[in-house]
Amino acid sequence: MIRVKNIDKSFSGKMVLENVSVTFEPGKTNLIIGRSGSGKTVLLKSIVGLHNIDSGEIWFEDVLFNKLNFTEKKEIRKQMGMLFQGSALFDSMTTEQNVRFPLDMFTNQSMEEKIERVNFCLKRVAIINANKLFPAELSGGMKKRVAIARAIALNPKYLFCDEPNSGLDPITAILIDELIKEITDEYSMTTIVNTHDMNSVMEIGEKVVFINEGKICWEGSNNEILKSDNEILNDFVFANALAKQLRSSQL
Amino acid sequence: MRFLEQLGLYIILLKKVFSKPEKAAIYYKQTMHELVFLGFNSVGIISVISFFMGSAITLQTAYNTENPIYPLYLIGLGCRDSIILEFSSTISALILAGKVGSNIASEIGTMRITEQIDALEIMGVNSASYIILPKIIATLIFNPILTLISIIIGIIGGGMAGTMAGVITLQDFIYGIQYAFIPYYITYSIIKTLFFAFIITTVSAFQGYYVNGGSLEVGRASTKAVVHSSILILIFNVILTQLLLS
Numbered sequence A: 001m002i003r004v005k006n007i008d009k010s011f012s013g014k015m016v017l018e019n020v021s022v023t024f025e026p027g028k029t030n031l032i033i034g035r036s037g038s039g040k041t042v043l044l045k046s047i048v049g050l051h052n053i054d055s056g057e058i059w060f061e062d063v064l065f066n067k068l069n070f071t072e073k074k075e076i077r078k079q080m081g082m083l084f085q086g087s088a089l090f091d092s093m094t095t096e097q098n099v100r101f102p103l104d105m106f107t108n109q110s111m112e113e114k115i116e117r118v119n120f121c122l123k124r125v126a127i128i129n130a131n132k133l134f135p136a137e138l139s140g141g142m143k144k145r146v147a148i149a150r151a152i153a154l155n156p157k158y159l160f161c162d163e164p165n166s167g168l169d170p171i172t173a174i175l176i177d178e179l180i181k182e183i184t185d186e187y188s189m190t191t192i193v194n195t196h197d198m199n200s201v202m203e204i205g206e207k208v209v210f211i212n213e214g215k216i217c218w219e220g221s222n223n224e225i226l227k228s229d230n231e232i233l234n235d236f237v238f239a240n241a242l243a244k245q246l247r248s249s250q251l
Numbered sequence B: 001m002r003f004l005e006q007l008g009l010y011i012i013l014l015k016k017v018f019s020k021p022e023k024a025a026i027y028y029k030q031t032m033h034e035l036v037f038l039g040f041n042s043v044g045i046i047s048v049i050s051f052f053m054g055s056a057i058t059l060q061t062a063y064n065t066e067n068p069i070y071p072l073y074l075i076g077l078g079c080r081d082s083i084i085l086e087f088s089s090t091i092s093a094l095i096l097a098g099k100v101g102s103n104i105a106s107e108i109g110t111m112r113i114t115e116q117i118d119a120l121e122i123m124g125v126n127s128a129s130y131i132i133l134p135k136i137i138a139t140l141i142f143n144p145i146l147t148l149i150s151i152i153i154g155i156i157g158g159g160m161a162g163t164m165a166g167v168i169t170l171q172d173f174i175y176g177i178q179y180a181f182i183p184y185y186i187t188y189s190i191i192k193t194l195f196f197a198f199i200i201t202t203v204s205a206f207q208g209y210y211v212n213g214g215s216l217e218v219g220r221a222s223t224k225a226v227v228h229s230s231i232l233i234l235i236f237n238v239i240l241t242q243l244l245l246s
Ligand SMILES: Nc1ncnc2c1ncn2[C@@H]1O[C@H](COP(=O)(O)OP(=O)(O)OP(=O)(O)O)[C@@H](O)[C@H]1O
Pocket: A011, A016, A034, A035, A036, A037, A038, A039, A040, A041, A042, A043, A196
């Protein structure tokens, strides 16, 4: 369980997050949705400590994470996996080396054990015969999947995904969403996914947090989201023509 | 004000770089990689440039001392001392600031904007130390070797140019480069090289590590890396010369 309490975050005087409080439950895919520039990435990076927050508290179970020093944070970070908006694979390493990296860094396993784990993770995300390829030789969707494999290499308790399906075709996007949900269920992780894709919301949004201009504007599940009378949320949810038509035909 | 802020950030970064490494074996592997990448790959350019600079220095010394009072071997001596004292440490450092410095800044800058540094941090890896420390160690080890290579090839170039242009005989040149040789000059040159290597690597890494924005900023950072480290090299050249030779 991750609890965020009253956090503020600004960049050189410009408020990006304002008094954000939210709880993310274990074994669930928690979605943060909102328009571009609303502060989703900043919120996610604040939670994992890549941004220092101005004020507020971030709790991982019963540990006050944002007050820990680097060494103490490290212990908790070993339980985190993160998928970045641009995949963030290490350019100078092959697929295999990328996925093996956390194992090299933090375990004392033998090479055979590590390779076995790498192949298991790669197979889990349906990447085969690409062990020796470099990131530049992979497609966007493959990069995301390799990045997921790297994120789950150490069996994390927490998984963070920043726009896992942006820039992908609708079918691949859904595959990635489903993969994230399956992995979450399989290992009962606490997963937080940033997205602005309504398909993802309907597909995997067990818990959805809608953020607007740095403030939490609505919380609920994908079953509730279509019935909400929150106007800002409705503008977001029914932004595209198809959704609008659907809604007017329902009314 | 801005300068002090930058200096503060630079010192904070160095503190992060020199904290205890996570896993020695991985650092060793990275350092080996950087030795080849930043060191060995510069042997070619340093050799070529040293050869021609040595030649030019010899010819200039010869044409500036066309006076029967001066014994010919002074040409060899002049060539040797210019190369050891100034050329092989300072000029080579400036060239390496251009080659290695821009390389380091753009590599680290790209890692920053593509979130690879964030990816390291989130895993619990000290990104500054993991990326920068092997580069510092590699250049501290290899740049003195480059300086020695530069000295040797510079002098060979000088000897060849001098004899081929007919301004000096090989015997005189060899006599000259051995005449009144002060071994401390080599030490001085190596000490300077170590300072310059540290400047090039850390200043360039600093520029790359704090890139904010996109690929344009990476380009800007790598230009800044070259300019700032070159200026610092020239300033430290004066300071170190005063400290070491006076
Ligand atoms: N490092 C930074 N320095 C200054 N401002 C920043 C920084 N990172 C983000 N911001 C600002 O914070 C706001 C929120 O950005 P954020 O990246 O969180 O948006 P987002 O919701 O993730 O958008 P997108 O869906 O496009 O990824 C933006 O106005 C942005 O300009």
